Amino acid sequence: MKKIERAENLVQSRLELFQCPVCHHRYLNLTGNTLVCEKGHAIDFNRHGYLHFLNTQGTTEYDRAMFISRRKLLSAGLFKPIIERINQLLPTTPQTILDVGTGEGTPLAQLASLRKERDFYVGFDISKPGITLATQLNMKAFFCIADLRQLPFTDQSFDTVLELFSPSDYQEFNRVLKENGLLIKVIPNADYLLELRHLLYGNEDQHYHYDNSKVLELFKKHYPDAQVLRVRYQFDLPNDLITDMVKMTPMSWGKNAQQLTDDELTNFHSITVDVSLLVGKK
Structure with missing residues (x-):
């Protein structure tokens, strides 16, 4: 087909x-x-095989090359423990799941694989290159280009909304979530990709440090009873994916980002993944 x-x-x-x-x-x-x-x-x-719900072309700074690098790292298991933890939080019964800012779709595909594709999956992003790559995945999911702030979905249509490292619109999320539906938002903690951040920036630069307190505070304002679950681990970088690790994150775009030498890349063997899963219920 x-x-x-x-x-x-x-x-x-x-x-x-x-x-x-x-x-x-x-x-x-x-x-x-x-x-x-x-x-x-x-x-x-x-x-x-996707629908383009925007009036614009759906272009962002995230280009095809970046998404390809991202897919390589995610396929190698960079976010695997995160996806496994998300799966543990979901009911075992079939769910209708919306993936916000799905990018090239690998995390959603990995979740579907864990859940034996028993659910109905929809992923959307503003990026045309990302969604085009997502449609190439061998999974039963529908992908589209859409606006986070004007979702093309009916009221109370999803059991679960997932959002990994993307902006949020809690009013829209609550509109499309069913009663007692789950919102699972993944945000970086202070040590997220720490080694790469410290290679790219000096101690005096704002990118050298990261503080998620404002994001966490806003989430708790909307979901006062939210759970905050930490997932932290070291990921060993395959030698052939070290350059892709640099390319897959917008960290390297900063004005003061340093150009890494071959020696620095050669000595770059592992990366810290440190995130919080924010779990809210409508």
């Missing part, structure tokens, strides 16, 4: 999840490659 046919079948099977970002009415039908809402607004699937 072609990618576009697979995506159309997935959307057709759960048409009630989607709403028009223009008028906020439900989509009535899928005819051919075209999705049409109650007010007659139409959107077409493209050849990659």
Whole structure:
């Protein structure tokens, strides 16, 4: 089955999840490659098998090369303990799961593999290169380009919203979450990718240190009973992925970021992953 046919079948099977970002009415039908809402607004699937819900091109600073480097590291297991912990938090019953800022989709694919793909998965991002790569994954999920602040999904349509290292819109998250639905947000802690940060920046630079207190404070404001679960471990870097480790993170884009020498890269053998899982319930 072609990618576009697979995506159309997935959307057709759960048409009630989607709403028009223009008028906020439900989509009535899928005819051919075209999705049409109650007010007659139409959107077409493209050849990659995703829907583009934005009025813009969906471009960001995150380019294809960065996403490819990211996929290599994630496929090698960089975030594996995080995904395993998320899986432990989810109910064993089938879930409808929305992945916010899904990028190239590997974390969602790894979660689906752990859960034997029993759920219905939707991933979205603003980045066209990321979503194009995500549609190449061998998994049963629908991907789209969409605006975080104007989600093309109906009210109370998801059991779980996941958000790994992405911006948040808690009002929209609560709108699309079912009653008692879960929001799981992953944020970096002070030691996240510590070795790379200290290679790239001097002690006086703001990027040398990281403080997540404001993000945590805002989450607790919206979800006062939230759980905060820490996941911390060392990841051994495969020699052939050291350069990709530098490329996969926007850390290297900073104005004062140093160009790393071959010797520095050669001695770069492991990286600290230190995150908090913020778990809120609607």
